Amino acid sequence: MLSTNSVFDDLMDFSATKESEKRSKMKPSDRLIADIEGYGFNLSQLEVVLKTSGHQLIVSCAGSGKTTSIIFKIIYDLKSGRSTVMRQVGDKPIRVPDTIWVATFLKSGADELKNSYRRWCNRLHCADMSQVIQFSTLHAEFKRVITQLGMNTDIISESENKSLLKKILNNYGIKSSKGVQLNEDELSSLVGALTRTRNRLDNKRYESDIYEDLGLTGSVIDCVLRDWKVARGVKNMVDFEDLQEILYDACYVQKSEAIINFLADRYKFIYLDEFQDTSQIQYAILKIYASQARQVIAIGDDDQTIYSWRGSDNEIITKKFLLDFSPVKNDLSVNFRCPEKILNSIKPSIVNNVNRFNKVLTSANTGGLVRYGSYPGYRHMAMALGDLVYDDVAKGMSVAILCRTNSDGLLPALFFDKMGKFSYSISGKSMTLDSYIGRLVLSIVKLFTDRYSSDVKRALNLLTFDTYGVKKLMSVCKSSGESIWTINAEDLKYSCFEIADRILSWRDFRKNSGDITTLKLVLQEYRYSVFVRENQFNDIMKSVLLSVESILDYYDYDSVDDFLVELQDINERLKAREKKANAQVKIATVHEFKGKESDSVYIWNDSENVFPYKRSTDTLEELEEERRIHYIAGTRAKKVSTIMYLRGHKGSFVDEMDLSEAEELVGETSGVLKKAIENNMVENKGMQEFVKEVSVDTGEIDEDGNLVT
Numbered sequence: 137m138l139s140t141n142s143v144f145d146d147l148m149d150f151s152a153t154k155e156s157e158k159r160s161k162m163k164p165s166d167r168l169i170a171d172i173e174g175y176g177f178n179l180s181q182l183e184v185v186l187k188t189s190g191h192q193l194i195v196s197c198a199g200s201g202k203t204t205s206i207i208f209k210i211i212y213d214l215k216s217g218r219s220t221v222m223r224q225v226g227d228k229p230i231r232v233p234d235t236i237w238v239a240t241f242l243k244s245g246a247d248e249l250k251n252s253y254r255r256w257c258n259r260l261h262c263a264d265m266s267q268v269i270q271f272s273t274l275h276a277e278f279k280r281v282i283t284q285l286g287m288n289t290d291i292i293s294e295s296e297n298k299s300l301l302k303k304i305l306n307n308y309g310i311k312s313s314k315g316v317q318l319n320e321d322e323l324s325s326l327v328g329a330l331t332r333t334r335n336r337l338d339n340k341r342y343e344s345d346i347y348e349d350l351g352l353t354g355s356v357i358d359c360v361l362r363d364w365k366v367a368r369g370v371k372n373m374v375d376f377e378d379l380q381e382i383l384y385d386a387c388y389v390q391k392s393e394a395i396i397n398f399l400a401d402r403y404k405f406i407y408l409d410e411f412q413d414t415s416q417i418q419y420a421i422l423k424i425y426a427s428q429a430r431q432v433i434a435i436g437d438d439d440q441t442i443y444s445w446r447g448s449d450n451e452i453i454t455k456k457f458l459l460d461f462s463p464v465k466n467d468l469s470v471n472f473r474c475p476e477k478i479l480n481s482i483k484p485s486i487v488n489n490v491n492r493f494n495k496v497l498t499s500a501n502t503g504g505l506v507r508y509g510s511y512p513g514y515r516h517m518a519m520a521l522g523d524l525v526y527d528d529v530a531k532g533m534s535v536a537i538l539c540r541t542n543s544d545g546l547l548p549a550l551f552f553d554k555m556g557k558f559s560y561s562i563s564g565k566s567m568t569l570d571s572y573i574g575r576l577v578l579s580i581v582k583l584f585t586d587r588y589s590s591d592v593k594r595a596l597n598l599l600t601f602d603t604y605g606v607k608k609l610m611s612v613c614k615s616s617g618e619s620i621w622t623i624n625a626e627d628l629k630y631s632c633f634e635i636a637d638r639i640l641s642w643r644d645f646r647k648n649s650g651d652i653t654t655l656k657l658v659l660q661e662y663r664y665s666v667f668v669r670e671n672q673f674n675d676i677m678k679s680v681l682l683s684v685e686s687i688l689d690y691y692d693y694d695s696v697d698d699f700l701v702e703l704q705d706i707n708e709r710l711k712a713r714e715k716k717a718n719a720q721v722k723i724a725t726v727h728e729f730k731g732k733e734s735d736s737v738y739i740w741n742d743s744e745n746v747f748p749y750k751r752s753t754d755t756l757e758e759l760e761e762e763r764r765i766h767y768i769a770g771t772r773a774k775k776v777s778t779i780m781y782l783r784g785h786k787g788s789f790v791d792e793m794d795l796s797e798a799e800e801l802v803g804e805t806s807g808v809l810k811k812a813i814e815n816n817m818v819e820n821k822g823m824q825e826f827v828k829e830v831s832v833d834t835g836e837i838d839e840d841g842n843l844v845t
Contacts, residue, residue, distance in 0.1 A: 165216035171260050172208060177201075178500065181468050186212040191463035193411075193453070194435040195493055198771035199473030199733075206409055206435050207253050210238065210269070211262055219405045219431070234430070235402065237270045239277065240409040246271050249409060270403070274418055278379040281399065287382065292373040298323060300367040301330075304360055310350060315601065320572035321673055322346070328445060330364075333357060334377040335415035335447020349673075380417050387424050400428040411436030411457070415447030423460060432461060438492045442727060442765050444757075450491055469495045471771065473733050475504025477797050478777045482770035485792035489760045505776045508790070509801030510783040514741075515686050517780050518551045520801065521738060524778065525721060529558045533735035533776070535721040538769045540746050542566030543573070543676040545723045547683040548740060549713070552721070553706050554690065561719035562710060563728040569680075569707040573673075577680050578703065580662055583620065584655055584696040588613040592620070596635060598666055605632030621646070651696045652688065659685050675750075726769045737773035739766075740780055747787040763789060 162170070169186065173179050185194055186209055194209075196202040213219035214233060221234045238253075240246050250271040257264040270277070279289045292300075305311075305318065305326075312318050318326065329344035342354040352360075365381075368374060374382075386395040399421075406426055408414070411434040414422070426432045434457055441450040449456075457463065471479050476499040483497055511517035521537065528535045539545040545567045552560050565571055569578060576598075579591035586592045588610045596606045609631035613623055620628070620639050629636040638661075646654040663681045667674035684703070693699040713719070722734070739747070747769075748762030766789040770777060778801075781787055 163216075165212060168212055168215045168260060168262070175259070177204075178470060178472075181466070181470060182208065185209060185466045185468065188464045188466055189218060190431060191461040192431070192433045193457055193461075193463040193465045194433065194468060195453075195465065195495065196435050196437055196468040197471060197495065197497055198437065198440060198768065199471035199479075200468040201472055202435060202437070202468070203249065203252055203409075204256075205468055206238075206407060206433075207249065207256050209433060209435075210236070210253060210407060211256060211260065213405065213431070214265060215262060221404075233265050233268050234404045235270075236268075236405045236407070237272070237277065237403040237425075238407045238409065239272060239274055241273060241413050243273055243276070245409065246273050246276070274422075275376045275379055278383055278421070281402070282379060282382055285395065285398070288372055288374065289379065290373045292368055292371065292375050296371075296373075297368070297375055298327060300371075301327065301360075301364055304363045304367065307363070308356065308360060310352070310356075310360075312350070316597075316603070318350075319576075319673075321676070325673070326350070330357070330361060331377060332445055332447045334361065334381065335417050336449070337416040337420065380421060383421050383424075384417050388420065396424055396427075399424045404428075404430045406432045408432070408434040409436075412438055412441040412450065412453045413443050413448045414452050416449050416452070417447070419449075419452050419456065426461070432463070434463070439486055439489070439764055440730065440768055442730065442761060442768065444761055450757075450761075454491055454493060465493075467493075467495055470498055470500050472500045473774055474499055474771050474777075475501045475775070477504040477506055478773050479504075479771065481506045481777070481793050481795060481798060482767055484794045485763060485770075485789050486767040488792060489763055490756065491760055504773070506779075506795065506798040507776065507801055508779040508781075508795055508798050510781055510786065512783050514547060514682060514782070515689055517741070517782065518547055518686065521548060521740065521780060522551055522555050524738070524801075525552075525736075526555070526557055528736045528776070529720055535736045535738070536729060536732070536734035536772060537721070537723045537738045537740050538726050538729055538772065539723070539740050540726065540749055540765070541676065541679070542725055543679040543683075544741055544746065545725065546574075546680055547686055548723050549710055550683055550687055550706060551690075552723075553709055554687075558721055559716070559719045560713060560721035560723060561716035562713050563722075563724040564714060565711075567723065568710040568714070569703060570711060573677055573680050574707070576677070577684055578700070580659065580681075581655065581684070581696065581700050581703065583658065584651060585700055587617070587619040596620070596632075598662065599638065600632065600634045602632060602634045605634060608632065652693055652699070655696055655699070656685060656688055659688075670750075726765050729772060730768055733772050733774055735774050736776040736778070737769070738778045738780060739769045741782070742766075742779045742787045742790055743781040743785045744787050745785075747789050763792075 169179065169183060172182070182205060185192075185205060194205065196205060210219075217231060219234050219236060220231045222229050223232045238246075238249055240249060250266055253269075253271070254264055254266050256262075257266075272280075279291075283289050302317070302323065310318070312322055325346040329346045332344065333341045342357060347357065365378065368378065383395070383399070386392045387399070402425060406422075406429050408422070413436070434453070436453050438450055438453050441448055441453070444450075458465070479497060479499040486492070486497075509517075509520060511520060525535055525537070537545070537548050539548075542564060543566060545562060546569075549560075549562050549567050552558070562568070566573075568574060576594065579595040580598075582589065582591040583595050593606055593610050596609070597603055600606065609620070609623075609628065612627055612631050613619060616623065616627075618624075621643055625636075625640060628639060642654060642658060645657060649657075659681050663678050663685075667677045667681075687703075687706075688699065691702075693702070722729070741747075744750075747766050748759060766787075770793075779790060779793075781790060
């Protein structure tokens, strides 16, 4: 019978048959590579990564698709039979996965890896082996092992662990520089420093700003850690660092052959994600796990090691792993996120780091836009930011504002709240006034609204070491029903002589200038003359004070009471924005935003003493980590990267960048908000006046409010 198909159909059937026959003759691993290529992946570097056998270090640069690459590597090793083993099932030998552990550092990361693996198995028509592969964090694996060894692993809560530490500190008489118990932020900083100490094994374990501020020596730190561990033991509980210390002690101090062999026999194939974040004690334990493994694959980026404050050591990925395992080193150096202009602008900075691999960073995409602008002050910079973000949102772009510290994000958060023109999120409590520092700032404002409250007492204690005198002053105010503004001058001097002259000068200024202007003066006086010692707490305190001062500059308030109510209302709204899902605009620290991306990214306040952070540049190691933080901020943008800094205070990393193809933001605003006001889209009088003020500064309108043509 003659075919009813056309000649074209017959040719197509023939071609399809030939292609099918060709695929059937391919090895399963080669078919997998062909399928991956069919999804549009660039195999120029990836194919080499997949085909490499034995111990392997994959240096995966920003935007190179690290998660997807490690997933493809796991699937390829299974498909090629490399990570499988023959098992006898009844009378038949069958090939099954060998013991495999895929490890990372955060539970969210482990869940993402497992889910991504399952999705790609489905797309690539591969058997899903997720039920027999161990996807977990290091801590989850350590907990599992210790439980199997018959030891207790009940994890203590963070709050209870802090409470135990407070008692230990009291026992040792450890107090702040003002001779009082550590406040919430100081305690959190100390917990972070102690965590770093417990994760490092070298002499740098005792290096920390908070240790220096509190005058803690190595011997005292060791005693505190010992007693803290004993206190948890009394409750029959452990924390996550205890898990590591138990295994390290068993393997390296007691040298228990039984435990060493138990760990070494657990996995034959180990895949280590985010390897640059590994701490020294974790790496020591991982070496025990890997001692009998057939293949250890570590993937990470030495240009993205930014967690030394919790114990990570960049030399683990750049030197130690190479010496200990002699792995094949492969690069994934093509950035698929950042267009060429964005990547090329930041590259000249990161290559200044000495402790890094030499790599040729390239972009898969042309184009992109880099912008930079300098501003005479924070309010001008905030105004320009709001204007530019407003424009981005109108174009449907996702936006991220990246800050060096949480406190630096408070000013944009406060400003955006007052704009009320788009949805945004903040990265945590420290970007609200609910933090200890935020509450401290509110207590300074309450000097004008309260008479003898604990908030007034707290604010006055910041002015003097004479806490007894402040207590006496509050007692006199309470018994007389007066405040610091109305109490008899002689009673004021008698109660607390050290701060009497300062308060009396405030009172004189208030008579002539009014409440709001005096509040501005008081806030500035705290910023310039109280928080003068160089430490992290004071830096953050000054930043938050500046944010609150900026609100006073932006808007008109009839009284301090009105301003305080406004701050409290703003704070409630900010708390509702913590990690808000699906927000088009995100305000976050660089650390928080690592591994993420947005269409338009702003490096906020890229100024000196911020990038790099002034207390983190005492050594070359600290300076290089600061440069890596800045590099990460500069590689988050998919379309537009914008750098904003204070005029005359440009950060040193900006000078290292190549901005030859960047666009300079000349005016303080691009006029978007001004046009919105003209169209009655912004009704707030204070905002209107501020826009007018900034526009006059930039020459967009004259002193009478007329547009300059």
